[in-house]
Amino acid sequence: xxxxxxxxxxxxxxxxxxxxxxxxxxxxxxxxxxxxxxxxxxxxxxxxxxxxxxxxxxxxxxxxxxxxxxxxxxxxxxxxxxxxxxxxxxxxxxxxxxxxxxxxxxxxxxxxxxxxxxxxxxxxxxxxxxxxxxxxxxxxxxxxxxxxxxxxxxxxxxxxxxxxxxxxxxxxxxxxxxxxxxxxxxxxxxxxxxxxxxxxxxxxxxxxxxxxxxxxxxxxxxxxxxxxxxxxxx
Amino acid sequence: xxxxxxxxxxxxxxxxxxxxxxxxxxxxxxxxxxxxxxxxxxxxxxxxxxxxxxxxxxxxxxxxxxxxxxxxxxxxxxxxxxxxxxxxxxxxxxxxxxxxxxxxxxxxxxxxxxxxxxxxxxxxxxxxxxxxxxxxxxxxxxxxxxxxxxxxxxxxxxxxxxxxxxxxxxxxxxxxxxxxxxxxxxxxxxxxxxxxxxxxxxxxxxxxxxxxxxxxxxxxxxxxxxxxxxxxxx
Numbered sequence: 276x277x278x279x280x281x282x283x284x285x286x287x288x289x290x291x292x293x294x295x296x297x298x299x300x301x302x303x304x305x306x307x308x309x310x311x312x313x314x315x316x317x318x319x320x321x322x323x324x325x326x327x328x329x330x331x332x333x334x335x336x337x338x339x340x341x342x343x344x345x346x347x348x349x350x351x352x353x354x355x356x357x358x359x360x361x362x363x364x365x366x367x368x369x370x371x372x373x374x375x376x377x378x379x380x381x382x383x384x385x386x387x388x389x390x391x392x393x394x395x396x397x398x399x400x401x402x403x404x405x406x407x408x409x410x411x412x413x414x415x416x417x418x419x420x421x422x423x424x425x426x427x428x429x430x431x432x433x434x435x436x437x438x439x440x441x442x443x444x445x446x447x448x449x450x451x452x453x454x455x456x457x458x459x460x461x462x463x464x465x466x467x468x469x470x471x472x473x474x475x476x477x478x479x480x481x482x483x484x485x486x487x488x489x490x491x492x493x494x495x496x497x498x499x500x501x502x503x504x505x506x507x508x509x
Numbered sequence: 510x511x512x513x514x515x516x517x518x519x520x521x522x523x524x525x526x527x528x529x530x531x532x533x534x535x536x537x538x539x540x541x542x543x544x545x546x547x548x549x550x551x552x553x554x555x556x557x558x559x560x561x562x563x564x565x566x567x568x569x570x571x572x573x574x575x576x577x578x579x580x581x582x583x584x585x586x587x588x589x590x591x592x593x594x595x596x597x598x599x600x601x602x603x604x605x606x607x608x609x610x611x612x613x614x615x616x617x618x619x620x621x622x623x624x625x626x627x628x629x630x631x632x633x634x635x636x637x638x639x640x641x642x643x644x645x646x647x648x649x650x651x652x653x654x655x656x657x658x659x660x661x662x663x664x665x666x667x668x669x670x671x672x673x674x675x676x677x678x679x680x681x682x683x684x685x686x687x688x689x690x691x692x693x694x695x696x697x698x699x700x701x702x703x704x705x706x707x708x709x710x711x712x713x714x715x716x717x718x719x720x721x722x723x724x725x726x727x728x729x730x731x732x733x734x735x736x737x738x739x740x741x742x743x
Contacts, residue, residue, distance in 0.1 A: 310564065317551040326592045330544065330581070333574060340571050347564070358560045 288406040298409050300469040301401060303360030306346035308394060311368045313340040319383030331425045342416035349412055363466060367458040374454050381433055382447050388426045389451050392501045396494050404472045430505045445507040452498060522640040523587060532643050534703040535635060537594030540580035542628060545602045547574040553617030565659045576650035583646055597700060601692040608688050615667055616681050622660045623685050626735045630728050638706045664739045679741040686732060
């Protein structure tokens with residue numbers, strides 16, 4: 276869709292030499308995140324107990340792939356090579372997935388739900404600080420397609436059948452959050468432009484320390500709600 | 510799309526107790542084939558040398574998944590559980606993929622192109638023997654989206670750079686065909702209804718032995734053309 280938009284309609288905010296790299300970083304990190312999520316979900320789907328379950332997780336994965344396509348198209352529209360834009364985030368995402376390879380179907384489901392949830396909440400916060408066009412695209416690709424409801428259903432049923440599963444998956448959820456924060460900090464430390472979107476730069480306002488604290492409190496609260504939805508202790 | 514069609518519009522040919530199981534088999538074998546192709550292509554895409562190549566094979570895979578969804582929807586429209594319809598073909602497809610796991614990116618590309626090509630040609634032949642609605646769906650999901658052109662490009666370039674690759678991939682192509690025929694024979698022996706679509710039944714005409722011979726000649730010819738397109742000896 277955006278590919279049809281002529282290049283001269285690119286919002287002028289993107290001519291700002293400080294703002295432009297930040298938006299490219301944001302689109303790049305989202306694009307690589309969607310692409311790796313797609314790939315991992317499909318692999319995790321091979322552990323599905325039934326073909327129906329497999330197809331449900333695959334459908335979720337395919338949804339992520341279409342988001343990747345939208346972000347890649349936007350990067351191209353901005354005259355940016357999508358691969359270069361994604362490259363800076365490769366190490367962090369690859370490390371995250373390497374350290375959180377699910378050992379079974381249920382761990383895969385919890386990872387898809389919890390990992391995707393934290394990422395979505397965080398990018399929504401960031402979206403408040405970008406131009407309207409970028410924000411619309413970011414919110415669009417973060418839209419919950421509702422497909423994740425089957426995850427809640429499957430995890431709750433498994434715990435009902437065997438309470439011990441709940442304890443194991445709760446630990447797993449904590450490990451996922453720990454890895455996610457640790458990789459996010461790595462990205463924040465590396466990518467000044469992206470970080471400046473949130474905390475502001477020399478000539479732009481941003482969140483102060485207290486506001487950042489409140490953002491983390493919101494993210495933690497929403498994570499806890501997701502764990503509760505799954506029947507797990509955060 | 511078909512999901513919107515009310516159930517009473519299901520073509521009456523599908524009330525025929527001999528024809529109906531044949532069509533269910535056909536949709537089932539296609540659906541399971543698309544689902545496994547999707548999964549395998551995504552796994553093979555992890556061996557891609559660049560993110561662009563990975564995304565190109567992933568896009569091809571996602572296309573197959575959408576075909577799977579169309580076939581699954583049609584089965585549901587016919588009042589058939591898609592999983593039961595796919596089940597009879599599980600062993601053959603799983604064995605095919607197990608025996609033809611690519612050891613590198615180029616083998617994965619050749620498999621996607623050659624394997625998909627043979628299957629497509631064969632199902633097109635079968636499509637001549639089904640009702641108009643089923644035929645339209647079968648031809649739609651077999652439509653070449655043109656995404657496969659990048660495969661021809663990548664394989665030819667690799668052979669240009671190193672001639673020995675051509676010899677290895679030619680052998681690989683022959684192995685793929687051998688496995689495909691061996692699994693197809695297994696399916697044909699098991700599934701009388703599906704086989705009867707081609708060879709006819711007690712009250713239906715079909716291909717005679719000579720016609721079947723000509724069909725195999727056509728399939729072989731088209732396979733040879735594909736291998737030539739890749740720069741490989743069939």
